[in-house]
Amino acid sequence: MHKWWRSAAIYQLYVRSFADGNGDGTGDLPGARERLPYLAGLGVDAIWFNPWYPSPMSDAGYDISDYRGIEPVFGTLADADALIGEAHSLGIRIIVDVVPNHASDQHRWFTEALAAGPGSAARDRFWFRPGRGPGGDQPPNNWQSIFGGPAWTRVTEPDGSPGEWYLHLFAPQQPDFNWGNASVRAEFEDVLRFWFGRGVDGIRIDSGALLTKDPRLPDIATGQPPGPAHPYSDRDDVHDIYRSWRAIADEYPGRVLIGEIWLPDATRLARYVNPGELHTVFNFPYLSCPWDAAELRRVIDQTLALGAPATWVLSNHDVDRIVSRYGRADTAFSLDRRRYFHNFPGDVELGTRRARAAALLTMALPGSVYIYQGEELGLWEVQDIADELRQDPIWRRTNGADPGRDGSRVPLPWSGTEPPFGFSPTGAAHEPWLPQPKEWRDLTVEAETANAGSMLRLYQDALRIRRSAPALGDGPMSWLPAAPTVLAFDRMPATAVAGTSAVRCVANLSPTPITLPPHATMLLTSGPLTDGLLPPDTTAWLRV
Numbered sequence: 001m002h003k004w005w006r007s008a009a010i011y012q013l014y015v016r017s018f019a020d021g022n023g024d025g026t027g028d029l030p031g032a033r034e035r036l037p038y039l040a041g042l043g044v045d046a047i048w049f050n051p052w053y054p055s056p057m058s059d060a061g062y063d064i065s066d067y068r069g070i071e072p073v074f075g076t077l078a079d080a081d082a083l084i085g086e087a088h089s090l091g092i093r094i095i096v097d098v099v100p101n102h103a104s105d106q107h108r109w110f111t112e113a114l115a116a117g118p119g120s121a122a123r124d125r126f127w128f129r130p131g132r133g134p135g136g137d138q139p140p141n142n143w144q145s146i147f148g149g150p151a152w153t154r155v156t157e158p159d160g161s162p163g164e165w166y167l168h169l170f171a172p173q174q175p176d177f178n179w180g181n182a183s184v185r186a187e188f189e190d191v192l193r194f195w196f197g198r199g200v201d202g203i204r205i206d207s208g209a210l211l212t213k214d215p216r217l218p219d220i221a222t223g224q225p226p227g228p229a230h231p232y233s234d235r236d237d238v239h240d241i242y243r244s245w246r247a248i249a250d251e252y253p254g255r256v257l258i259g260e261i262w263l264p265d266a267t268r269l270a271r272y273v274n275p276g277e278l279h280t281v282f283n284f285p286y287l288s289c290p291w292d293a294a295e296l297r298r299v300i301d302q303t304l305a306l307g308a309p310a311t312w313v314l315s316n317h318d319v320d321r322i323v324s325r326y327g328r329a330d331t332a333f334s335l336d337r338r339r340y341f342h343n344f345p346g347d348v349e350l351g352t353r354r355a356r357a358a359a360l361l362t363m364a365l366p367g368s369v370y371i372y373q374g375e376e377l378g379l380w381e382v383q384d385i386a387d388e389l390r391q392d393p394i395w396r397r398t399n400g401a402d403p404g405r406d407g408s409r410v411p412l413p414w415s416g417t418e419p420p421f422g423f424s425p426t427g428a429a430h431e432p433w434l435p436q437p438k439e440w441r442d443l444t445v446e447a448e449t450a451n452a453g454s455m456l457r458l459y460q461d462a463l464r465i466r467r468s469a470p471a472l473g474d475g476p477m478s479w480l481p482a483a484p485t486v487l488a489f490d491r492m493p494a495t496a497v498a499g500t501s502a503v504r505c506v507a508n509l510s511p512t513p514i515t516l517p518p519h520a521t522m523l524l525t526s527g528p529l530t531d532g533l534l535p536p537d538t539t540a541w542l543r544v
């Protein structure tokens, strides 16, 4: 079986903001289906869809009320089937998001649990506990929600009295499942089979390190690191779940499990990609890394040492868009520092130059690569969304201290010179669910297709070369001697194929132009050379 995930270019499609087929201002599956030829032309091998299931959208679809359906605003199961079939006929694989840590509070199991009352089997599928203190009016422990505020909400019992509390590591509308409960395990195994059986090629596992909890629900100590002693993050018992999921995936040839495992410690991360567990994990250390040669090299080496197929990710729907981030004085990213970053306006021109260089660097590395929709257009983080339009629960739960993630989720510009830029069909009854900056007129797919120097044309060229050069994608890599501010490496075909050659990648992160190393021909550069030299913040692909 061809191990496609080892080298695939995977496009992250955020359904709400990709393309609106019916004019209601929200992206949908018919809209995505219409644009599949665009993605085929871009040259991607797979699409990862953010959650497309029925959801009250308290957390943009990460609050699922039915794991086997399609959100009516997005379309129908028939639309999903048609989309999967059509993507396959274009040679594109489909990955769906599964959210096993928590459901929506509108999920049937949760409404049943509320109605069934304390001590019931229905409540055991979640984490219901009496409160502490007189009258039980204090949360059962000191855990905080990742979105801000306490991780517990108190319910009113069916008889109208103040009742138990339930756990939600994210928003109150996202109650956490109790993975110690056998019916929860059985349910998700069935959900996996449901989607694999419909022809889906991969599952992205949301919040993959958080599923299991210490059933004693102890208070957490400040700064307690994830690991076996942590009450809910990266506990050893989570691996048992992934071993059984892997056995299911293996029943369907070519299907993969991809973990969203946000852990700082590479040794702990490596355990998730042990044989018999997940195929790959998202590379958050790379995504968070500053635009700095030494730091990048350290993260690249650490990633390759994991001993599993590497993934390379520059951005996603949870983080600031790369063009904005790379244009700031501090180019690193971490979730807990987002609130500070937004205060830095950023230099979009500098950020764009660096994002172009980063794109070529990233696509030359050994492994698979993720492209978050709009990254290929060089869209920036929209920082001036009016407060009343913001939808991210992070914004609300931190009382606006953290701007949240809406700025990276603004609907894509496709064509034309003013909003909705072809996102919705002509004559659409509604405006896009978040406003698009008018300056995006120069960043539409249409405008960038016509502009040889655009980000889109760079991504198209890079993906075409990456796909056709046997040295790129999966395979060996070796560093070349270079100044500490320069990243230079060779990629060689894994097996010697007659007529194929190595590809040499050089990224100049220094403040001065550099001489290119020896090469036969130039394949692609992220920006023009100056007097034959590679300028700062520029990457070149060379044939040797």
Ligand code: NOJ
Residues within 6 Å of the ligand: 059, 062, 099, 170, 206, 207, 260, 317, 318
């Ligand atoms: C990670 C997802 O990427 C994010 O968007 C979501 O809010 C949380 N998990 C909770 O599901």
